[in-house]
Amino acid sequence: MRRRVVWKEEACIGCRLCEVYCVTAHSRYPGDVLKAFKRDPDRPVPRVVLEEKGPVSFALSCRQCEEPECVKSCLTGALGVDPARGVVVVDEQHCIGCWTCIVACPWGAIRPSRGEQPVAIKCDLCLGRLGIPACVGNCPNEALQLQECGKEG
Amino acid sequence: MAISMRTAPYRVHRDPDRCIQCQVCVRQCANGVHRWDDEEAEVVSEDRECVNCHRCVVYCPTGALTISRSPLDYAANANWRKPDIDQIYLQSETGGTLLTGMGNNRPYPVYWDHLLLNASQVTNPSIDPLREPVELKTLLGRKPDSLELKKGTLAEPVPPQLELEVPVMFSAMSFGSISLNAQKALARAAIDLGIYWNCGEGGLHPEMDPYTGRVIVQVASGRFGVNMDYLNAGAAIEIKIGQGAKPGIGGHLPGEKVGPEVSVTRMIPVGSDAISPAPHHDIYSIEDLRQLIYSLKEATEYRKPVGVKIAAVHNVAAIASGSVRAGADYLAIDGFRGGTGAAPLRIRDNVGIPIELALAAVDSRLRAEGIRNQVSLVVAGSIRNSADVVKAIALGADAVYIGTAALISLGCHMCQKCYRGKCNWGIATTDAYLSKRLNPEIGARRAANLIQAWKHEIKEMLGGMGINAIESLRGNRLALRGVNLTSRELDILQVKAAGE
Numbered sequence: 001m002r003r004r005v006v007w008k009e010e011a012c013i014g015c016r017l018c019e020v021y022c023v024t025a026h027s028r029y030p031g032d033v034l035k036a037f038k039r040d041p042d043r044p045v046p047r048v049v050l051e052e053k054g055p056v057s058f059a060l061s062c063r064q065c066e067e068p069e070c071v072k073s074c075l076t077g078a079l080g081v082d083p084a085r086g087v088v089v090v091d092e093q094h095c096i097g098c099w100t101c102i103v104a105c106p107w108g109a110i111r112p113s114r115g116e117q118p119v120a121i122k123c124d125l126c127l128g129r130l131g132i133p134a135c136v137g138n139c140p141n142e143a144l145q146l147q148e149c150g151k152e153g
Numbered sequence: 154m155a156i157s158m159r160t161a162p163y164r165v166h167r168d169p170d171r172c173i174q175c176q177v178c179v180r181q182c183a184n185g186v187h188r189w190d191d192e193e194a195e196v197v198s199e200d201r202e203c204v205n206c207h208r209c210v211v212y213c214p215t216g217a218l219t220i221s222r223s224p225l226d227y228a229a230n231a232n233w234r235k236p237d238i239d240q241i242y243l244q245s246e247t248g249g250t251l252l253t254g255m256g257n258n259r260p261y262p263v264y265w266d267h268l269l270l271n272a273s274q275v276t277n278p279s280i281d282p283l284r285e286p287v288e289l290k291t292l293l294g295r296k297p298d299s300l301e302l303k304k305g306t307l308a309e310p311v312p313p314q315l316e317l318e319v320p321v322m323f324s325a326m327s328f329g330s331i332s333l334n335a336q337k338a339l340a341r342a343a344i345d346l347g348i349y350w351n352c353g354e355g356g357l358h359p360e361m362d363p364y365t366g367r368v369i370v371q372v373a374s375g376r377f378g379v380n381m382d383y384l385n386a387g388a389a390i391e392i393k394i395g396q397g398a399k400p401g402i403g404g405h406l407p408g409e410k411v412g413p414e415v416s417v418t419r420m421i422p423v424g425s426d427a428i429s430p431a432p433h434h435d436i437y438s439i440e441d442l443r444q445l446i447y448s449l450k451e452a453t454e455y456r457k458p459v460g461v462k463i464a465a466v467h468n469v470a471a472i473a474s475g476s477v478r479a480g481a482d483y484l485a486i487d488g489f490r491g492g493t494g495a496a497p498l499r500i501r502d503n504v505g506i507p508i509e510l511a512l513a514a515v516d517s518r519l520r521a522e523g524i525r526n527q528v529s530l531v532v533a534g535s536i537r538n539s540a541d542v543v544k545a546i547a548l549g550a551d552a553v554y555i556g557t558a559a560l561i562s563l564g565c566h567m568c569q570k571c572y573r574g575k576c577n578w579g580i581a582t583t584d585a586y587l588s589k590r591l592n593p594e595i596g597a598r599r600a601a602n603l604i605q606a607w608k609h610e611i612k613e614m615l616g617g618m619g620i621n622a623i624e625s626l627r628g629n630r631l632a633l634r635g636v637n638l639t640s641r642e643l644d645i646l647q648v649k650a651a652g653e
Contacts, residue, residue, distance in 0.1 A: 016175065020214050
């Protein structure tokens with residue numbers, strides 16, 4: 001079953017706590033915001049990004065497309081769909097940082113990581129890290145939800 | 154520009170060991186207290202604009218922020234206290250009336266805290282509400298003087314009643330004074346709970362259509378938003394004569410707050426001030442009030458109760474008696490601690506009387522005149538918890554209105570700056586960016602939780618007294634004893650002293 005994080009635009013208040021908790025969840029200290037930001041020398045960049053104009057805002061992350069352009073465009077096959085878990089995944093060992101996926105993604109949901117050899121990073125729904133995505137669990141206004149979907153919706 | 158002599162009332166403390174520079178506080182503060190300093194590459198805070206609303210404190214993901222009162226004080230003076238001096242500085246700068254929000258915050262006695270409840274011991278059994286039913290259902294409206302039966306059924310229909318599952322309602326708060334999301338939250342909670350919400354004097358926004366089954370619509374001196382659809386939409390109609398926070402004072406929604414949405418709802422042009430006059434210009438006597446009550450009853454074919462809301466003032470008992478005789482089906486009395494979205498500070502802090510004394514006086518007067526059955530009494534003005542509700546009912550109320558407590562359940566932190574329209578909690582604002590902060594689904598859940606919790610507590614207190622229906626407590630002042638009250642106050646409350 002394909003799954004993704006969906007937003008309720010009318011409830012998103014643009015606080016960017018989703019970004020803070022995304023960074024924390026993918027850091028060396030997944031349960032500790034303070035240590036993630038103060039102690040992790042390789043603190044990751046957020047995989048969810050707030051888009052904002054005036055009062056309208058929403059937290060954009062990978063749409064986990066049915067037929068992902070990023071997977072099609074990937075030169076090394078590092079990007080792929082994990083059908084069991086319903087999520088588009090990056091194999092960081094095989095990513096060469098060519099950014100073809102970043103260009104191909106119609107949503108702008110893929111970003112380069114930090115570090116000397118940056119790789120493509122994107123929302124992994126916190127699989128294997130937490131029960132529900134950190135952004136969903138920590139959105140203070142319940143603007144984010146984990147949605148199970150069939151066809152492109 | 155001459156220097157301002159006012160100093161920051163609060164101090165923002167940022168723990169540098171805990172701050173992760175995420176700037177959540179910067180985005181959450183509509184007062185501009187926190188800002189990102191590019192040169193220093195860190196968040197800095199400006200104490201002066203802080204209103205102590207705790208938005209940044211609650212939202213800070215690392216608990217790096219605290220706010221305290223500024224330790225700065227003037228030379229010790231029991232007469233000229235800090236607020237007295239600060240207010241003079243402010244008025245000397247502006248030349249204006251001081252404005253404030255929420256209810257009277259001065260240290261007047263809170264009579265609820267001087268009243269204690271009874272409980273059963275030995276001679277009468279208490280009731281465990283978890284094992285036996287305790288009935289809280291309340292009917293608001295005129296009760297007939299007598300009932301006639303014909304062939305086992307009522308000969309005449311009973312006048313229209315409001316049916317409440319708990320004797321608590323959300324008091325009048327207009328769209329404009331609070332955000333549409335705040336109104337939606339309260340309306341949804343009221344529907345879930347089987348109680349009523351009140352749309353205040355601001356009309357009904359089209360988005361509130363799904364919630365009209367449980368709305369009390371208000372007709373106040375500005376008559377904003379009043380038309381046939383509005384009157385027919387409501388479960389009851391309430392004529393607002395006065396408000397506890399500002400008796401004798403009208404309302405003024407500044408033009409800046411009258412955006413397209415408020416304009417549609419209030420039926421006035423965008424940007425125009427919405428002024429509710431101090432009096433109703435067609436009500437200068439009890440007879441005039443009767444005319445309006447019966448106009449509204451005629452307009453709605455006597456299908457719904459018409460109530461009157463008054464502020465608790467010196468001769469409240471006589472006014473209440475007159476209002477009942479004018480045809481009011483329920484009477485809402487708002488005490489001097491009642492909240493407001495905006496009121497002149499001097500009025501809020503110095504006008505009106507405590508609701509406890511007003512309620513006792515009105516209930517006694519109506520009983521003495523033999524007309525208590527003709528009206529239901531709803532009291533308001535700082536009902537803070539379920540014990541206040543039980544004490545109010547024992548003093549003679551049929552139900553209570555809560556405004557401030559309801560808003561606190563939605564997130565209000567009582568900074569008393571509602572009149573600025575920049576509420577960081579998305580409650581007392583019509584700004585689109587700020588209003589989003591109150592998700593009506595979360596708000597409805599929280600407000601409903603609060604009343605559910607009170608419901609359990611009320612049942613527990615009733616059960617303890619051996620009472621299994623709230624009807625049996627109503628006006629039963631023997632269930633109360635006074636502590637630390639003068640004999641004059643006890644006389645007015647018609648409550649015995651503890652030990653008597």
